Amino acid sequence: MTVQxxxxxxxxxxxxxxxxxxxLLEQEGRDDLQLRIAVQPGGCSGLRYQLFFDERSLDGDQVQDFAGVNLVVDRMSAPYLLGxxxxxxxxxxQQGFTIDNPNASGSCACGDSFH
Known part of the structure; x- marks a missing residue:
């Protein structure tokens, strides 16, 4: 089930x-940060996810609220992350964040990048 x-x-x-x-934000004592997901060139399959806290707002950012957590996607990454x-x-x-992306047609053997 999702929040939105x-x-x-x-x-x-x-x-x-x-x-x-x-x-994690409570541990950091920060309420000015938002979660940003981006797709960057890299890895052996061509593209790599970046998931990090960010205080910046960039032109063209898409921001969604999920139970008080702002999730931000930049305009260049958005087409790669639809759905x-x-x-x-x-x-x-396993422990950690996972990303299920219907746009990824494959990934490398180490699971670090996708195409």
């Missing part, structure tokens, strides 16, 4: 991911 209805026009942040982001879902998993096998 999923649409093919945007990135979705799940409740688990939004909760983890809030917890993508950011989740947070915490299991014995």
């Amino acid at each position: 209805d999923e649409t093919a026009q945007s990135v979705v942040l799940t409740e688990a991911a939004a909760g983890k982001v809030k917890a 993508a879902k950011i989740d947070f998993v915490d299991t014995i096998e």
Whole structure:
């Protein structure tokens, strides 16, 4: 379940991911930061995700609110992220943020980049 209805026009942040982001911001003691996802050239498959806290607002940014967490996508990355879902998993096998992107046709063996 997501905090906001999923649409093919945007990135979705799940409740688990939004909760983890809030917890990390509380640990940092910062309320002026937003979560930014970007797609940059790099990795062995050509493109790489960047997920980080940012205080900047750039021209053309798309901002969505998920339970009080602002998720920001720059205009160059937006087409690569249409319909993508950011989740947070915490299991014995895996812990961290995951990105399920229907636009990624494949990834490298190490899972660090996609095309």
